[in-house]
Amino acid sequence: MRPRPARLERLPEQYFVNLLGRVAAAAAEAGPPLIDLGRGNPETGPPEHVVEALRASALDPAVHGYAPIRGLARTKQALAHRYREVYDVTVDPETEIALIPGTKTGIVELALALCDDGDTLLLPDPYYPDYASGPALAGANLATFELRSELGWSPDLEAAPAAAALYLNYPSNPCAVCAPEGVFADAVEWAARTGGAVVHDAAYVDIVYDGRRPESFLGTPGAKDIGVEMWSMSKTYGMAGWRLGFVVGNAEIVERINLLNDHSRVGVFLPLQAAAVAALEGPEDSVHERVEAYARRRNAIAAILPEPPVCEGTFFVWLRLPDGITAETLLTEHRVAVAPGEGFGPSGAGWARVSLAVSDETIAAGAERLHAAFAAVAA
Ligand SMILES: Cc1ncc(COP(=O)(O)O)c(C=O)c1O
Numbered sequence: 001m002r003p004r005p006a007r008l009e010r011l012p013e014q015y016f017v018n019l020l021g022r023v024a025a026a027a028a029e030a031g032p033p034l035i036d037l038g039r040g041n042p043e044t045g046p047p048e049h050v051v052e053a054l055r056a057s058a059l060d061p062a063v064h065g066y067a068p069i070r071g072l073a074r075t076k077q078a079l080a081h082r083y084r085e086v087y088d089v090t091v092d093p094e095t096e097i098a099l100i101p102g103t104k105t106g107i108v109e110l111a112l113a114l115c116d117d118g119d120t121l122l123l124p125d126p127y128y129p130d131y132a133s134g135p136a137l138a139g140a141n142l143a144t145f146e147l148r149s150e151l152g153w154s155p156d157l158e159a160a161p162a163a164a165a166l167y168l169n170y171p172s173n174p175c176a177v178c179a180p181e182g183v184f185a186d187a188v189e190w191a192a193r194t195g196g197a198v199v200h201d202a203a204y205v206d207i208v209y210d211g212r213r214p215e216s217f218l219g220t221p222g223a224k225d226i227g228v229e230m231w232s233m234s235k236t237y238g239m240a241g242w243r244l245g246f247v248v249g250n251a252e253i254v255e256r257i258n259l260l261n262d263h264s265r266v267g268v269f270l271p272l273q274a275a276a277v278a279a280l281e282g283p284e285d286s287v288h289e290r291v292e293a294y295a296r297r298r299n300a301i302a303a304i305l306p307e308p309p310v311c312e313g314t315f316f317v318w319l320r321l322p323d324g325i326t327a328e329t330l331l332t333e334h335r336v337a338v339a340p341g342e343g344f345g346p347s348g349a350g351w352a353r354v355s356l357a358v359s360d361e362t363i364a365a366g367a368e369r370l371h372a373a374f375a376a377v378a379a
Pocket of ligand 1: 040101102103104105128169173201203231232233234240244245
C-alpha cells in the first residue's frame with residue numbers, strides 16, 4: 001500500500017482518545033479506584049417520552065429503508081420551533097437548517113465547506129481540541145489568538161486577524177463562560193471587516209446557570225448573513241450516543257453542508273428523527289432537571305476549592321491548579337482524572353477542566369480527593 005495521504009498525516013493528536021487511554025492506563029495500576037472527572041459524556045439519557053417515540057416509530061416496518069438524504073421537513077420544523085420558543089430566533093426550516101450526525105461531524109464539515117487549500121481557520125485559545133481536525137483535512141492553516149483569565153477569557157475580536165472562518169463556542173468548553181457581552185456583535189463585525197464566516201458551536205447552549213438564559217448567536221443582528229450555529233441533541237437531552245445535530249443559519253453555508261450530505265451519507269434513521277421531534281417539541285422538564293443537577297455538583301466542587309472556579313455554563317468546571325499540582329499528579333498521586341488545560345491550547349496551561357457529568361456520589365468522592373490534593377500543597 002502507498003503511504004497515507006498527506007491530509008491524514010496532517011491530523012493533530014486526538015486529545016480525547018489520548019486522554020481516555022491515559023486514564024484507562026492509570027486506572028489499571030494498583031491503588032484505590034480511580035475517579036474519572038475527565039470525560040464530558042452525559043451521565044443520564046433522554047426522558048422516557050423520547051425513547052418511547054423512537055420505539056413506536058421503529059415498530060413501523062416502513063421506516064427502516066433509506067431516509068431522505070437531507071432529512072425530513074418535520075424534523076427541521078421541530079428545531080425551528082425550538083429556536084422560536086427558547087431562543088426567540090426565527091429560522092426557515094427549509095433553507096436554514098441541515099441535519100448532521102452530531103456536531104463533531106459538523107465541526108469538520110464546516111471547515112471543508114468554508115476553507116480552501118491554504119486558507120486560515122481562526123480560533124480563540126483555549127479551544128475544543130476537535131476544532132483543529134477540520135482545517136487539517138481541508139488543507140487549511142490553523143491560527144489561534146490568546147484568551148486571558150484576567151479578561152474573563154473574553155476574545156478581542158477587534159484585534160483578531162482575517163481568516164476564512166472563525167469558530168466560537170458559548171457556553172465554552174473548556175472555559176465554562178457564557179458569551180461575554182457584545183462578543184456576538186463583534187463577531188458579526190469581524191466577518192464584515194474580513195469577509196470570513198463565523199461558526200458558533202452551541203453544543204451547551206441550554207446548560208447555563210444562575211438565572212442566565214440560553215442565548216443563540218443567531219439572535220444577533222446580521223449573524224445569519226455571515227454565519228451558522230451548530231446545535232446538538234447530545235447535551236440538552238442526554239442523547240450523545242444517538243448522533244444527531246444541526247447546522248442552522250446562513251442559507252448558503254447550510255446548502256454547502258447539504259451538498260456534502262448528498263455525497264457522503266444517506267439520511268438519518270427515521271425513528272431517530274421521530275424521537276428528535278418528540279424531544280424538541282415536548283416537555284422541557286428533563287432539561288431543567290439536568291441543569292439543576294449540574295449546578296448542584298458545581299457548587300459541591302466550588303465549596304472545596306481555594307478560589308472560585310469558572311462555571312457559568314456547560315457541564316464543566318474550569319479551575320486554576322495551584323503551584324505543585326498538575327493534571328498528571330492528580331491522576332497518578334491522588335487517582336482523580338481531570339482534563340489537562342494545556343490540551344485545549346497553550347493558554348490553558350495551569351488550568352484543568354473538571355466534568356460534572358457524573359453522579360453526585362462521584363462528585364463528592366472527586367471533591368474529597370481534589371481537596372486533599374490542594375490541601376497538601378497549601379500546607
Ligand atoms: C464544544 C463541543 N462541541 C461539540 C461537541 C460534539 O458534540 P456532538 O455530540 O453533537 O457531536 C462537544 C462534545 O463534547 C463539545 O464539547
